[in-house]
């Protein structure tokens with residue numbers, strides 16, 4: 056096996072969200088919430104929700120296909136597919152294997168990774184290592200989730216999430232461009248699980264009693280998420296800045312995970328980044344978990360806001376807690 060170190064860049068991006076939209080106003084009619092609170096605290100106006108027959112792999116395949124088309128490559132050029140998801144179609148096979156079939160990328164190895172809301176960032180770093188080392192040339196990274204399947208639609212915390220998928224094709228780059236640094240962290244030292252889906256795994260298999268108790272739905276301690284996020288994101292960002300020798304004023308744009316507008320504003324304040332440089336789209340999609348960063352990247356890139364030479368900062372935090380940051384110099 057060749058062992059070379061190559062720079063790695065993003066060649067193409069894609070995204071897909073389901074057609075059905077649940078506005079805050081609509082949610083007011085089914086759960087105890089209100090539009091004004093959700094907009095001011097979370098920055099969310101509406102979210103897209105998968106139809107009953109639409110799966111995570113359906114969203115992932117459409118986003119993946121879009122990214123491959125944008126890259127100019129053929130589907131046969133893809134060597135590896137990594138799907139980051141916390142809501143796989145099934146326990147087996149992997150969602151990545153199902154996506155491989157749906158897009159016809161039969162030359163590609165395919166596997167899933169689980170890092171919840173940090174999933175895309177973690178997957179992108181894995182894909183980058185494969186290309187940097189010379190093992191693969193073109194890697195398709197997809198972040199895809201259908202959290203609507205693990206939301207209790209009678210509870211007020213149903214407002215947080217939406218469904219969606221985004222994707223990027225990674226390939227080798229010349230020395231003047233590409234990823235400059237990655238930092239990934241996992242902090243499992245806390246006693247309570249601030250964000251968890253208790254049932255459906257080996258610990259609590261699904262039984263009628265478990266369903267009766269609603270343990271198949273996500274549980275979240277909002278304050279714990281907030282407090283962890285506003286420590287974790289700045290820590291990871293400071294570290295990638297130090298790794299690259301860049302200062303915060305060298306950052307052209309930040310494309311972060313989209314947990315809530317308050318978390319992002321607090322993070323921007325701590326790291327000293329003007330909020331105009333922090334990209335958001337949670338108003339239209341809410342938190343699509345591993346889908347947030349690649350959907351936002353696709354939108355920002357296709358709107359022409361990214362220019363050659365820009366230093367783009369990615370950062371994410373999720374259940375675990377998993378968190379991290381990365382900087383790419385756009386080529």
Ligand SMILES: CC(C)(COP(=O)(O)OP(=O)(O)OC[C@H]1O[C@@H](n2cnc3c(N)ncnc32)[C@H](O)[C@@H]1OP(=O)(O)O)[C@@H](O)C(=O)NCCC(=O)NCCS
Pocket residue numbers: 087088089092093096097172211212213214215250275276277278279280281314315317318342373374
């Ligand atoms: C969600 C968050 C804004 C809540 O702030 P908080 O001060 O911790 O809120 P609390 O849960 O104590 O609720 C305070 C009040 O806000 C209002 N509120 C809370 N959730 C609400 C909802 N979904 N809809 C409307 N009002 C709500 C209520 O008035 C509530 O008072 P009550 O409990 O007496 O009814 C904050 O914790 C946060 O941003 N957390 C991060 C969550 C996140 O990003 N999750 C996704 C990634 S995993």
